[in-house]
Amino acid sequence: MHATRTFWVIAILASLWNAIGVINYLMQVTMSDSTLQALTPEMQAYFEQVPHWVTSAYALAVWSGFGGSLALCLRRGIASTLFSLSLAGVIVQLFYNIVMQTALPLSPALLAGPAIILIIAIALLLASRKWAATGVLR
DSSP states (O other): OOOOOHHHHHHHHHHHHHHHHHHHHHHHTOOOOHHTTTHHHHHHHHHHOHHHHHHHHHHHHHHHHHHHHHHHHOOOOOOHHHHHHHHHHHHHHHIIIIIIISOOOOHHHHHHHHHHHHHHHHHHHHHHHHHHHHHHHO
16 A cells, blocks of 8 residues: 555654654653752652662653554554553553652643653554554565
């Protein structure tokens, strides 16, 4: 099946979006003490108490999302599997941030970013499944 212009626009935008996620992840896990100290006390407390399993879920979300985006660009069917893993990582992070963490008070402003990330993760998974079913992905 022929890949439409819309497919290519989404694949490229998804790659850029997920590359930003990888960059943010790398910035977080390599954050220096001086950078941490420059944050608000609430943000410092948040980063100091994040468990390793949440950081691992973050890694899963961004790296598999980026891999899924690259797989889209290569028109590979594995994109759906990678986007499924990415969505799982996003959900684990959201669970921690909404239910378990205590450093930051929940507010609509604080939840807007994660909500957008969740919506995009779901959309990429559904789109990749559709493209796999219609033969755009091999």
